[in-house]
Structures are given as structure tokens and as C-alpha cells.
Amino acid sequence: MNRYPTHAYAAIGIEPEQNWVTQFDLAAWGMEDVAYVKPVEVDGDAVYGIFAADGTELTTVDNRDEAFVTIRQNELEALSVH
Numbered sequence: 001m002n003r004y005p006t007h008a009y010a011a012i013g014i015e016p017e018q019n020w021v022t023q024f025d026l027a028a029w030g031m032e033d034v035a036y037v038k039p040v041e042v043d044g045d046a047v048y049g050i051f052a053a054d055g056t057e058l059t060t061v062d063n064r065d066e067a068f069v070t071i072r073q074n075e076l077e078a079l080s081v082h
Helices: 006-011 023-030 064-073
Strands: 034-042 045-052 057-061 077-080
Touching: 034 057, 034 064, 045 064, 057 064, 064 077
Parallel strands: 034 077
Antiparallel strands: 034 045, 045 057
């Protein structure tokens, strides 16, 4: 496995000679445009959490469809995390 995937950096316009981009930099690029949905447990109940790109929990809802609708209503791109 290539620890420094230069082809991936090239795909987003970063030359290999430049400083390496950290995972936090990558998360920040999509933070205002993307929200993630994943199942979580709250007080023993299975719900779906909505998270910002940096992992900050924004809210929880009762079902997956409601999570995606909520994200789209807030003009964000919804992604699912397993």
C-alpha cells in the first residue's frame, strides 16, 4: 500500500513537492458542503446521526430517510457512512 498516494493529490491539484495535506485539511475542504449519516445509539434507541465533515455531530433523527431529507433541506450533500 502506498502511504503517500501522489496520484490522489494530483487529482485535487496538489503537486508532490508541495507540503502534504493533512486529514484535517481534507475534512475542512468539504465541511460546509457535506454532511454524513450513520447509525448511532442514544439512550438505548437506534437513531441516525448527522455529522459534519470534521466529525462534529449536528443532530439525530429517527430514520435514515429523514436524515437525508434534513441534510438536503439545509443545502448540503448527503453521504452515508457505514
